[in-house]
Amino acid sequence: xxxxxxxxxxxxxxxxxxxxxxxxxxxxxxxxxxxxxxxxxxxxxxxxxxxxxxxxxxxxxxxxxxxxxxxxxxxxxxxxxxxxxxxxxxxxxxxxxxxxxxxxxxxxxxxxxxxxxxxxxxxxxxxxxxxxxxxxxxxxxxxxxxxxxxxxxxxxxxxxxxxxxxxxxxxxxxxxxxxxxxxxxxxxxxxxxxxxxxxxxxxxxxxxxxxxxxxxxxxxxxxxxxxxxxxx
Numbered sequence: 114x115x116x117x118x119x120x121x122x123x124x125x126x127x128x129x130x131x132x133x134x135x136x137x138x139x140x141x142x143x144x145x146x147x148x149x150x151x152x153x154x155x156x157x158x159x160x161x162x163x164x165x166x167x168x169x170x171x172x173x174x175x176x177x178x179x180x181x182x183x184x185x186x187x188x189x190x191x192x193x194x195x196x197x198x199x200x201x202x203x204x205x206x207x208x209x210x211x212x213x214x215x216x217x218x219x220x221x222x223x224x225x226x227x228x229x230x231x232x233x234x235x236x237x238x239x240x241x242x243x244x245x246x247x248x249x250x251x252x253x254x255x256x257x258x259x260x261x262x263x264x265x266x267x268x269x270x271x272x273x274x275x276x277x278x279x280x281x282x283x284x285x286x287x288x289x290x291x292x293x294x295x296x297x298x299x300x301x302x303x304x305x306x307x308x309x310x311x312x313x314x315x316x317x318x319x320x321x322x323x324x325x326x327x328x329x330x331x332x333x334x335x336x337x338x339x340x341x342x343x344x345x
Contacts, residue, residue, distance in 0.1 A: 137200040144206020148179025203232040214268040230342040237261040249323030274342040288324045
């Protein structure tokens with residue numbers, strides 16, 4: 114799990130003020146990755162279902178004994194019964210989805226009345242340093258353009274929710290380390306026109322020079338959308 118995912122999970126946990134003393138007995142970790150947050154909820158005595166579209170991610174989660182159940186599946190079409198969980202948790206996963214409204218409806222569907230959906234995603238304006246640096250190499254898109262906050266809020270029409278947008282900046286020793294940190298969060302997965310080329314040494318040098326720096330460090334800025342939906 115990347116530093117970005119860990120930081121995002123901590124921000125959501127601290128932001129989340131809904132029923133802080135409540136015990137969640139059945140938790141879905143949707144887009145679980147290697148299972149870091151699955152393990153977090155299991156250690157709090159919940160029965161945890163770890164779901165991911167990637168079988169290798171589920172293998173890693175299983176090796177960590179992160180959950181009680183492991184399930185390969187798509188958030189946009191969850192292979193789960195309605196009203197199964199007290200909490201559906203999804204940290205930096207729904208930006209992979211082709212239709213955010215469908216994904217959020219599915220998470221809402223599998224939560225019991227009185228339960229909660231808690232999620233994070235990235236919004237428009239994220240990764241400006243990456244976009245700036247790539248302009249020095251070519252004009253092709255190399256990172257997804259994320260939805261504006263208003264479009265995400267529109268996907269939440271009809272449900273009771275609260276949200277917050279949190280800017281965060283992580284710092285790296287070089288541009289390559291910053292780019293590697295994006296792996297696994299859907300930031301460099303292009304739905305259209307994905308560029309399969311490997312960076313040449315010359316391109317990497319140009320990226321390094323074009324990346325904005327401060328005191329020899331390389332920033333990468335995210336705008337996190339933190340959402341908490343109350344299931345009625």
